[in-house]
Amino acid sequence: MDKYFLKLDGEGIIKYKVIEKHIKNLIDCNKIKDGEKLPSIRNLASFLKVNNVTIINTYKKLESEGYAFQKIGSGTYAKRRDINKNFRREYSNVLKKIANSGNNDYLDFTDESPNGDFFPIKSFKNVIDEVLDRDGAAALTYQEALGYDGLRESISSVFWNNKINSEDILIVSGAQQGIDVVSKAIVNTNDGIVLEKPTYSGALSVFKWRRADIFEVPMDKDGIDINIFEKILKKNNIKCFYTMSYFQNPTGVSYSIEKKRQILNLAQIYDFYIIEDDYLSELIYDKRIKYNSFKSLDLNDRVIYIKSFSKIFLPGIRIGYLVPPKKFKDSIQNSKINTDISTSSLMQRALDLYIRKGLWRNYISKLNLIYSKRYEYTKSCLKKYFKNKIKFNEPGGGLHFYFKISDSININCLRLFRIAREKNVLITPGTLFYKNPKEGQKYFRLGFSQLGDEEIEEGIRILYDIVSDTY
Template sequence: MDIYKNFKFKEDETPKYVQVANYIKNLIDKRKIKEGDKLPTIRDLSKKLGVNNVTIVSAYNKLKLEGYAYQKVGSGSYAKRKEVASSLRKEYSNALKKISTEDLEKVIDFTGETTGEILFPIDDLKTIINEVLERDGAKALFSDNRNGYERLIATINKVFWNDKLKNEDVIIVSGAQQGIDIASKGILNINDNIIVEKPTYVGALSVFKWRKVNLFEVPIEEDGVNLDKFEKILQKNEIKCFYTMSYFQNPTGISYSLEKKKRILELAEIYDFYIIEDDYLSELIYESSLEYIPFKWLDKKDRVIYIKSFSKIFLPGIRLGYLIAPTIFRETLQNSKHNTDITTSSLMQRALESYISGEKWKNNIKNLNDEYIKRYNCMKDLLNKDFKDILVYKEPKGGLNFYITLRENFKINTTELFTRLKKRKVYITPGAMFFTVQDQGQDSFRISFYQTNEAKIKKGLTILKEELLLLKEPHK
């Protein structure tokens, strides 16, 4: 069927190219033109509509500018469905807001989004802050370097990187989310092409969609993305960067094998793209078979923008982290940071420096690992015992999450499961949150033990099983 045959120009002041663009947008929104469908060539559409080529070129440029189309070099223009804030995202956001107003003792938060429980030793924090104020006085409240507190940068380099970095390449940021935002603003333009894992972190998706880039998804396997599909995208498209979480990927919990990291770095050099590495919770490794070697350690060609957050391992609510910029992007990313918020809290940077240089962080990391491995094993044992006929998952061997997929005979919409559970004050994260298209991931969900002790894990999983069986029962 020719979907353009009913198009007629209106006799008003609206330019013809705008009318054409609006008509195509409407077709995309109604899914009469699907995501990834090739649009007619400029010559074919101009002939069909009886206008000159310039009109169609202008219409396609408008579509690209507004995020409804993207260009493949040497191939033409393709439809891109503009993401609209879904009812699920609104419902999920409102649910998180509601959690914060409730008695957290009565809530079972498997989303890991609240901060009702803080395992960091608060007395240590008080001591550190008092020592910093006593030592530095009023200076502690003022930043002397827009890229970050120089002693903190030097300490990060020494403790975590054996002084192998250039201090000027390190930028202190207000958590990983700001790091992703700064990297995105610094290197991505409208309609640039980037690759993301499928599924992937919802916060990164939000940043990239805001930048109006073209997202290419590659399915994630047991040891990282599918390399065959990854390289096919590289062969057909000019890719600017690849966003990855190398350890305990959010949401799947997958960690990359050394072989895949090395190959992706080789591909970055061959196809001239950069890697944004979001190093997520790599301190929380529970099994010795998993070795810590991030992309950045292997990066010989300066292809990796490395982002690290201390928010989960230092103190929730205090947003601190750092970004390592490739030399070619150093100034651009520094400017991106300065344009975002000028500087990050000087007092907390100094407190973090004292925390790391005094090696108190080592004891805290050990204590966190001791506690979280108990929760990890508790959740894993219950999933294996009580849910073996209902769901499957891959053991993450660390981190704070399990990513659950329902078995074929238990295909239940997990968005509906989320809605039912929240009425019983149990909160999960539906799988659809982690995909660019909202009708994907409906058979999966993520559960976190970051804010749930063993008693809450047992109670919450009991309620989860009850609701799964109730949802399944009508289909028997």
């Protein structure tokens, strides 16, 4: 008992919440094993010099939160297998509560999109005014189920050099809706779906909801492990492979052109389709990384391409687009129409004009200049503080880093999240990115888009202090 509760002994009046928190931490970091018997109520109360009711309340609270279970006539036992079960809700509630409170004291490393302070409000307002003057009420009332023709044409000409027909482009309300629309159109119960491991939590949720048969393939430095991938393809009937081709969320990995060609070849051999989520490919800082999407290399019409303007532009402007293969064009278009009929007509027209005027390219150039400097600064702080305690790759672009906590450090990402939150630092735990959350307990993601240099260094220093205390 001493090795578990010595730190609490002698702290004066001990409330049950203090004991509860201490036992949770011991279970989270595996000092108390799953299924291990906890001290009896009488013995623990005597050791900590509290009354029996305090320990009874502690154990009841642990049971209600999934950290313990009772065996009648035997006692109370630790329970680890459900510690991640409600964490997604806890994480979401924490972020919502902080956002709604207007509390700006937090150093928030959780965001995945550019800082709104850099958004060109004045120029976009002028574009909206021009659209309203030009189109009048039609800009607000006219609905086009597949998207505004002008925007589809500008996407075709500006981003694809007219290599993709505007009639094959479908406007959606961001990448998340794109994934949802595609899954509803082509994924049925027990269909085989391959995901990267780890992967974007929003996509994982969609395919789980569709009750697909999900297979995971670990990530290498230039994309998924091809050998493991092909073994899965040989043994199973796979319908789709979902991938984020640039600065993958969360690992930050970008696919090499060689690996893309290998996967496209496998798609033809094993008759599956690639759902490409082209995530933040505009933000390439390392000039050795060249842009070639799966879609641009696709010779056999095997790629369902999804692109969001919301992530790179402004989350509140919910616009993206997808390009389906001819085989699924009608079913995906019908799925979109059944989902929400159409995306905001005014925002589509404004974005179209913004792109045509060349303002989009100017904005992206500005973001690259700002975030390449912030990326380099964040990287230098990480190397300065963490050294060998936390491993991370250098993605060469995007807006985040992904970390593996050294096995010699006695802390997992859930405990790190909770301790950091108490110190006004917010991170994204790795458990959110895995089909089996336990596989992500030694990982976390750190986004640098919302913070200045001083805030970034302060947040990293606080995380370093937390990790050092458990080293």
